[in-house]
Amino acid sequence: MLQGGYMGKLLRINLTTRQHVIEDIVAKDFQYFLGGRGLGALWYWREIEPNVEPLASQNKIGFFTGPLTGAPLVSTTKFQVATKGPETGHYLCSNSSGYFGPRLRQAGFDALILEGVCEQWTAVVVENDTVRFIDDKSWQGLSTFEARKKLLNQLPDLKWATLCVGPAAENGVVFSSIFVDDGRAFGRGGSGAVLASKKVKALAVRGDNTLPIADAEKCKEIDKNARKDLKISREKHRLLGTAQLVEIINELGCMPTLNFQHSWKPPEEVQGVYAQTLRKEYFERNYACFRCSVACGQSAKVKLGEFAGAASRPEYESIGMLGPLCGLNRMDAVIAADEVCNKLGMDTITSGNLLAMVMELFEKGVISADENEGLEVNFGDGQAMLQMLQFIAERRGLGKIIANGAKGIIEARPEWKAFICHVKGLPFPAYDPRGFNGMGLAYATSARGACHNVGGYTVSGELLSDNYDRYALKGKGELVKSLQDNRAYVDSLGICTVVRGAYGFGTSPPPDTLLAVTGYDFAPHLMIIGERISNLERSILLREGIDRKDDDLPPRMKEPIPDGPASGHFISDEMLNEMLDEYYGLRGWDQNGKPLLKTLERLELKEFIS
Numbered sequence: 001m002l003q004g005g006y007m008g009k010l011l012r013i014n015l016t017t018r019q020h021v022i023e024d025i026v027a028k029d030f031q032y033f034l035g036g037r038g039l040g041a042l043w044y045w046r047e048i049e050p051n052v053e054p055l056a057s058q059n060k061i062g063f064f065t066g067p068l069t070g071a072p073l074v075s076t077t078k079f080q081v082a083t084k085g086p087e088t089g090h091y092l093c094s095n096s097s098g099y100f101g102p103r104l105r106q107a108g109f110d111a112l113i114l115e116g117v118c119e120q121w122t123a124v125v126v127e128n129d130t131v132r133f134i135d136d137k138s139w140q141g142l143s144t145f146e147a148r149k150k151l152l153n154q155l156p157d158l159k160w161a162t163l164c165v166g167p168a169a170e171n172g173v174v175f176s177s178i179f180v181d182d183g184r185a186f187g188r189g190g191s192g193a194v195l196a197s198k199k200v201k202a203l204a205v206r207g208d209n210t211l212p213i214a215d216a217e218k219c220k221e222i223d224k225n226a227r228k229d230l231k232i233s234r235e236k237h238r239l240l241g242t243a244q245l246v247e248i249i250n251e252l253g254c255m256p257t258l259n260f261q262h263s264w265k266p267p268e269e270v271q272g273v274y275a276q277t278l279r280k281e282y283f284e285r286n287y288a289c290f291r292c293s294v295a296c297g298q299s300a301k302v303k304l305g306e307f308a309g310a311a312s313r314p315e316y317e318s319i320g321m322l323g324p325l326c327g328l329n330r331m332d333a334v335i336a337a338d339e340v341c342n343k344l345g346m347d348t349i350t351s352g353n354l355l356a357m358v359m360e361l362f363e364k365g366v367i368s369a370d371e372n373e374g375l376e377v378n379f380g381d382g383q384a385m386l387q388m389l390q391f392i393a394e395r396r397g398l399g400k401i402i403a404n405g406a407k408g409i410i411e412a413r414p415e416w417k418a419f420i421c422h423v424k425g426l427p428f429p430a431y432d433p434r435g436f437n438g439m440g441l442a443y444a445t446s447a448r449g450a451c452h453n454v455g456g457y458t459v460s461g462e463l464l465s466d467n468y469d470r471y472a473l474k475g476k477g478e479l480v481k482s483l484q485d486n487r488a489y490v491d492s493l494g495i496c497t498v499v500r501g502a503y504g505f506g507t508s509p510p511p512d513t514l515l516a517v518t519g520y521d522f523a524p525h526l527m528i529i530g531e532r533i534s535n536l537e538r539s540i541l542l543r544e545g546i547d548r549k550d551d552d553l554p555p556r557m558k559e560p561i562p563d564g565p566a567s568g569h570f571i572s573d574e575m576l577n578e579m580l581d582e583y584y585g586l587r588g589w590d591q592n593g594k595p596l597l598k599t600l601e602r603l604e605l606k607e608f609i610s
């Protein structure tokens, strides 16, 4: 029935025994969970016990592609990681672009599982169905960039894709990322620390297989049309990247500023980090992921001044969290901080968030430089930021506490709780939900903690259109549920969310793309598959002790925004509860957020999780 779109195989590597096995993936798993995030959640349910500690040897880490990953279509770049994440202590899913997913398919696999622990630091090299290890003490301490370079230098000159972790992961920083190729990352949740806990510094993959495609001619036509569409619909994305949102979100009064003490600043105090500034003063070239014609990456370099030489590809979240949230209105310092996060291998969202917390604690005199090896870190101080990032990665000074993330910080210093904006241990991204209530519900209910993607990107519906009153409560449950289910299936396909519109992957997707690739008409089932994934992830969280009490927002969200276009707005417990009740009801969950039996039966999920 499935004529293409899958290799049908999973590669499982045991790092302790150095053995590997190739396993079949049954067609039913693809039919019901599609691939990518769906397949990752199913694997997690089957193999990760609820009491496993994230950095213990019993934890496993899996990489999952979707039916479109590596297919001959525009932007078929995405793949997922699933593991028990150290930042929240629970289920983690995260996606990345890059070449690794497509190359994994060329090696012959839809998924790669790593289990056990190596005796010494190693790099794992997968070439078709062979696996080898490059053990070397000197992997330790290398930055992500250095590790990639060292690995590629040891491999024949072929088309390799890589994953690397930096020093932060080696030191167990719970928000350390996995760096993909030369510019993308599994940013959130600490998957880097899990990989490092297995003493894996890097992976490389390549292969000579071809992904089976049901109708190659039809694919060519779809690809041509999608590229034509993207040329017009995503022209601004190519020109300014996601950084274009800085101006828009600030003007709407939803830009987290000075550690969420504000959500807006007058334009003259923010325009130093606008996309136009990036383009005019620092832009070097566009960067494209695998097969992507949009090329939204804005490669930038600082040429003059105290941060001269710094280079990165800052996107909206990194600019928002390392810029206005930390009181910085200068793009050169943001580029430098972004680069340091990339080299050390740390999530820019959590890094910016916790740096801003430290800055507010200094501002209010709650902490002093004595506790931080003499380093004072104030809002707007770019140099101090860079040094503090280094402290975190090395667990020095206050970095010893910050490296443990929001949950670890609150455990060590409960009195700092009021200064951290997080849900389930995952700090907020660069949208202040007090300016649009649906985002508050999205953060509260997202399967991995506060997330604007997995939780549901309500920005378009609430802020950029007249479809919803952003301050209303009614209707937000329906909006968030629909966005979450849509995103769950898109994350399982293997394409970038930025291009999904060109394929029509909304709530009523057309059949052509998946029919051409797989030969199976997935389209009528895609939203149900998304809903099934959402319910499976919820079932995982419940098994790990997460329920309604954790679908909460932090204390600062209950304080009114002091100024700007969203001035006076807040989200009280009563408001959140009203949205949660509507959301749970629509989901077919009980009052505690547990799927009802009839919901599991309707989604044909019961047989998978019983």
Ligand code: SF4
Binding pocket: 075, 077, 097, 287, 288, 289, 290, 292, 293, 294, 295, 296, 297, 496, 497, 498, 499
């Ligand atoms: S739109 Fe941007 S992020 Fe998405 S695949 Fe293309 S270059 Fe990568």
